[in-house]
Amino acid sequence: MPEEKEIRAKNFIERIIEEDIRLNRNEGKVVTRFPPEPNGYLHIGHAKSIVLNFGLAQQYNGRCHLRFDDTNPTKEDVEYVEAIKEDIRWLGYDWGEHLYYASQYFDQFYNWAVELIKKGKAYVCHLSPEELKNSRGTLTEPGKESPYRNRSVEENLLYFEKMRRGEFKEGEAVLRAKIDMASSNLNMRDPVLFRIINVPHHRTGSDWCIYPTYDFAHPLSDAIEGITHSICTLEFEDHRPLYDWVIENVTVPSRPKQIEFARLNLSHTVMSKRILSQLVQMGIVDGWDDPRLPTISGLRRRGYSPEAIKAFCEKIGVAKSNSVVDMGFLEHCLREDLNKRAQRAMVVTQPLRLVILNYPEEKEELLEAQNNPEDPSMGTRFVPFSRELFIEEKDFMEVPPKKFYRLSPGREVRLRYAYYVRCVGVIKDPKTNRIREVHCTYDPNTKGGWSEDGRKVKATLHWVSARHSVDVELRIYDRLFVKADPKEIAEDLPSAINPNSLTIIPNAKAEPMLMGAVPGERYQFERVGYFCVDTKYSTHDLKVFNLSVRLKDDWEKIAKGLPSSQS
Numbered sequence: 001m002p003e004e005k006e007i008r009a010k011n012f013i014e015r016i017i018e019e020d021i022r023l024n025r026n027e028g029k030v031v032t033r034f035p036p037e038p039n040g041y042l043h044i045g046h047a048k049s050i051v052l053n054f055g056l057a058q059q060y061n062g063r064c065h066l067r068f069d070d071t072n073p074t075k076e077d078v079e080y081v082e083a084i085k086e087d088i089r090w091l092g093y094d095w096g097e098h099l100y101y102a103s104q105y106f107d108q109f110y111n112w113a114v115e116l117i118k119k120g121k122a123y124v125c126h127l128s129p130e131e132l133k134n135s136r137g138t139l140t141e142p143g144k145e146s147p148y149r150n151r152s153v154e155e156n157l158l159y160f161e162k163m164r165r166g167e168f169k170e171g172e173a174v175l176r177a178k179i180d181m182a183s184s185n186l187n188m189r190d191p192v193l194f195r196i197i198n199v200p201h202h203r204t205g206s207d208w209c210i211y212p213t214y215d216f217a218h219p220l221s222d223a224i225e226g227i228t229h230s231i232c233t234l235e236f237e238d239h240r241p242l243y244d245w246v247i248e249n250v251t252v253p254s255r256p257k258q259i260e261f262a263r264l265n266l267s268h269t270v271m272s273k274r275i276l277s278q279l280v281q282m283g284i285v286d287g288w289d290d291p292r293l294p295t296i297s298g299l300r301r302r303g304y305s306p307e308a309i310k311a312f313c314e315k316i317g318v319a320k321s322n323s324v325v326d327m328g329f330l331e332h333c334l335r336e337d338l339n340k341r342a343q344r345a346m347v348v349t350q351p352l353r354l355v356i357l358n359y360p361e362e363k364e365e366l367l368e369a370q371n372n373p374e375d376p377s378m379g380t381r382f383v384p385f386s387r388e389l390f391i392e393e394k395d396f397m398e399v400p401p402k403k404f405y406r407l408s409p410g411r412e413v414r415l416r417y418a419y420y421v422r423c424v425g426v427i428k429d430p431k432t433n434r435i436r437e438v439h440c441t442y443d444p445n446t447k448g449g450w451s452e453d454g455r456k457v458k459a460t461l462h463w464v465s466a467r468h469s470v471d472v473e474l475r476i477y478d479r480l481f482v483k484a485d486p487k488e489i490a491e492d493l494p495s496a497i498n499p500n501s502l503t504i505i506p507n508a509k510a511e512p513m514l515m516g517a518v519p520g521e522r523y524q525f526e527r528v529g530y531f532c533v534d535t536k537y538s539t540h541d542l543k544v545f546n547l548s549v550r551l552k553d554d555w556e557k558i559a560k561g562l563p564s565s566q567s
């Protein structure tokens with residue numbers, strides 16, 4: 001039998017790397033890095049970058065570094081450092097001994113800045129931030145040279161040292177590269193390399209009051225670590241000439257190559273850490289790990305497995321142009337994964353009492369149920385059955401419309417793993433006229449849910465035995481945003497928020513096995529959806545379950561070419 005392995009075309013980054021290996025560049029080595037700024041939690045977009053960078057390193061027997069890009073102390077924090085490490089480990093990647101912080105290289109950056117000054121390639125400039133901005137020019141007009149541009153090397157060395165010693169206030173001096181104020185690329189118009197920030201750093205404390213910019217620190221960090229392929233998102237394409245300029249003009253130990261790919265955008269959500277942190281700060285969500293957020297910690301609490309996230313990242317592939325991936329596709333990948341691994345259970349979300357008149361009052365049975373029909377190796381369990389059960393309110397209609405095949409007066413249905421039951425009457429609340437109980441009879445010759453005479457029924461319902469059931473809390477999530485377009489969400493956050501993104505069902509009725517459910521465990525509640533035991537709110541006495549994803553949705557229909565119900 002042929003090996004069952006998905007064969008896909010190589011993406012453009014793999015092709016670049018393979019060409020480099022063929023030409024024995026970097027002695028055939030592949031070293032990548034994932035460089036998060038510790039100013040927020042990681043999200044699914046970062047996961048794409050992690051899967052790509054760590055994945056390429058695995059694929060080409062190389063290594064991938066984890067480097068915290070901690071060059072701006074104003075927004076960074078150790079809380080984020082720890083959360084980022086935890087998320088990457090959870091995704092299943094290991095940086096081994098290759099954990100770095102850009103802040104470790106501050107001395108080296110400083111020395112390299114001095115080198116540039118000595119070569120006449122950098123200068124200290126005292127234009128105010130406003131003046132700096134105004135002198136940069138536009139896409140159609142060249143920039144204006146700074147009056148400080150032609151200072152002597154000695155003067156620059158002196159003023160740079162003064163910057164370092166804290167003799168200037170923020171905004172009074174910056175170090176700029178001396179490149180070309182008329183360049184068609186704005187990033188090459190004497191970009192800032194160092195600026196003054198009077199904020200203590202979470203690792204270097206108050207050792208420094210000047211900090212390197214991303215454009216200076218990033219290529220140099222890559223070069224120090226011997227990164228061969230520095231993979232980043234498309235916004236940095238215009239920064240590549242500057243990346244290369246830094247590498248060419250500083251005596252660096254290696255020559256990394258920057259490669260850009262399209263960032264992941266997902267519909268119905270946002271990836272901006274600024275907006276995510278706003279949602280957390282405003283209390284619109286319950287922390288960075290809220291199950292409605294696209295953060296890795298949120299997805300984990302929601303019930304995503306690392307495998308589902310990796311499968312998603314691999315399936316969307318790597319491209320050179322930006323696009324928006326449908327959230328439904330991420331959910332589809334989750335469903336595919338959970339279908340294979342999730343233990344089945346029966347839970348009734350909106351209980352309606354069903355009484356089996358011909359089933360003895362005191363009798364109870366344990367009925368065998370499959371733990372996962374997709375995977376017989378997961379075995380079976382025994383579910384208690386008795387005269388009084390709960391079924392879903394929605395599974396009964398007194399006056400059924402056409403095409404309603406579930407329970408209604410006179411009709412017979414199957415109770416999953418149990419018996420056939422036929423509805424023989426209802427009891428209503430005399431005041432509200434609401435149905436309080438459905439009365440049925442059962443056929444003892446249909447044990448297990450199969451009729452000996454081959455009689456067919458059109459519906460199978462899930463159920464729980466009333467006297468054996470346990471109450472569980474369900475947290476049902478809808479999309480956090482009512483708008484699909486991430487740009488529109490970012491433009492007007494308040495009006496994009498879905499006020500009904502969380503519905504709590506405090507007392508769904510569950511089969512008793514679920515009392516033993518452990519935080520983080522994933523289940524399929526038959527006919528309802530996939531659920532994960534919440535790690536934050538579950539207690540010994542009350543299990544709280546987050547809805548991971550419903551069983552089927554439009555994406556599945558779209559994939560099969562059926563009409564979709566959503567606009």
Ligand code: ATP
Nearest residue numbers: 035036037045046048049232233263264265271273
């Ligand atoms: P910031 O706005 O704070 O710069 P960022 O999303 O760029 O946010 P970083 O911590 O700098 O955050 O990102 C770390 C790495 O993850 C970078 O290499 C970046 O290119 C990559 N990355 C971030 N967002 C995405 C995304 N949506 N898709 C793919 N890669 C991403």
Ligand code: MG
Nearest residue numbers: 036037069214
């Ligand atoms: Mg960034």
